[in-house]
Amino acid sequence: MGALPFAAVIFDLDGTLVATDSFWVVAAERGARRAFGELGIERELPTAREWMALVGQPLARGFERLFPELPEVQRERVMARCVEESHAAMRAGGAVEMPGASEVLRELRARGVKLGIASNCAQAYLDSMLRTLQLGELVDEARCLQSPGVANKADMLADLLDTFGTTSAVMVGDRASDGAAARANGLPFVHLASGFAPEDERIECDTRIGALAELLSTLERGLGGLRR
Template sequence: MERNESLTKPKAMIFDMDGTLFQTETLLLPAYHKLFDILREEGLHKGETPKEELMLGCLGMLLEDIWKIVLPDGSPEAHRRADELLLQLELEGLKEPDAVLYPGVEETLQELKRRGVRLFVASNGLEHYVKGIADARNIMPLFEELYSAGQHGTASKVDLVALLLKNHGIERAWMVGDRSSDVEAGKKNGQTVIGCQYAGFGNDQELKGSDAIITSFPELLNLYENAVE
């Protein structure tokens, strides 16, 4: 890869979790189908399970917004129960070996940390979910801190990243993620955005505005090596 004069080496990198570090569908889809089986058993949902693509297309959103799309006719009780079940079923699913990180994630993070880059997570997910993935897949020690909308009660990823930057005194960071919410969070906070184009959950315009695009996670190290000081 050629030296990229448009990128400056960051002091920190902030990562989205789903679709960036973690192969979400390996955990989400089994839990998703079990969730709707239980909702039907409990009388909180009638009919078929909504298409998987509908749920996958909502990744990166806050849970309350996800259920408005996936369960638009569901009652507030059904939405609350879906929240509870999804977290419970996903935490159980993390015990299974099939729920995995993307190839090269652990090794790339280890190398970035070795080079002195401060590593963080900023996710719109629930606190126990985000930390549960990092813990179960043994990458928790690589991060300085993991921020989640569930923990901090932020209304958007823009607010969550702003809080992270302020709390840790970070002025120059790369926001690394796969959704438009990641691009927005980076740009509105004056940071460089690296778009991840390997999960396939979004549309063609999802990463518009990114400063660079990677098609596999280890490419991030190449970008870092070729960025200017």
Template sequence: MDKEKTLNKPQAILFDMDGTLFKTESLLLPAHQRLFDKLREEGLYTAPTPPAERMMGSLGMLLEDIWKVVMPDGSERAHARANELLLQLELEGLKAGNTELYPGVKETLARLKEQGVRLYVASNGLEHYVKGIAEAHGMLDLFDGLYSAGEHGTKSKVHLVELLLQREGVSSAWMVGDRSSDVEAGRKNGLAVIGCQYAGFGNPDELAGSDVLISSFDELLGLYASSV
């Protein structure tokens, strides 16, 4: 853990989903090739399947922006169909039960909740995807709310977090995530930012501006215990 300062004890903690709670590659990599095979079958995309690393590197973006990075040569119709297919394949994968959380996620969340911390998800993903992960991994009861760009139509994580804080009446919180969008959302909403270094999706500068960097999820327990 790279600790730069003592944090104020939060009323709530907000978590990104992909790369923070959920080991996204356990679901996304099996779906990636199938998605592009289906697009080619339907005549919507003719190029070779883009590298999976391109998809993984774009996690944290809004879905409409992900396709601009992953298949910039694809038509609007192909992008729209890719949205439908990805959600379908991801929900099928979640039901199959072969996906993973990062080590210690459920145990850490449960201990934080026992100590009276309100727990939320703030994700740029689709509503059914975010809720599907929480349901598949038995986490629904741990959270006070699951907020997603897909459900609320927000155009950035900054606005999603702002909406969450207002609706839930949260006055002090930490933002925990692995991407620059999480750092920005925390900073612009006056929150302490905990940067997660263990996913490895982004570039080394992704988490610049975080108050604290952690290399395993359970380090949050020590941070909370030492906060004032």
């Protein structure tokens, strides 16, 4: 078990470490029905694919795209009810990790690698995931859109790098926004193809893996000679 060519690995959360599809669609549908009933809205629910397209993106922005016809106050009510139901689902044990997530985190930690999470979620959601799936015991630091001084995922990565005291790092995620945040900080990006990116989303990456189980061997190779 040798050293890796990176001092830190930063992970996206939903679709990378967390199998959000295990609870999000059902919870979002339940929340939307509640809100529609409260507001007297008659509208078809989004499809499962449309709900899943929100995963990994800033939720408020996603709801603007999903419900463009609703006034802001109504859209916020729908989003709030969906979030409430998702937290209820997590408390009921609906959240599960992506295959191999805890194993790869433990292995990286055993090799002395600093581990971070950067997620476009709210603090309450992040805290719940860290607690429910015990990810907080495996990672060193985690950032979200409500972290101090953070406006986007690029800011999260910059803050994590500063906290870790290194630029020798790699970003692992499933969405194009993860890659953009990595590039903004001069980091290589490993795309997890088994995540939740829509089929038509163009994702630029340094390398692509089909499962988290492939990550260690990929990092050991230095991403095809790219070392930071």
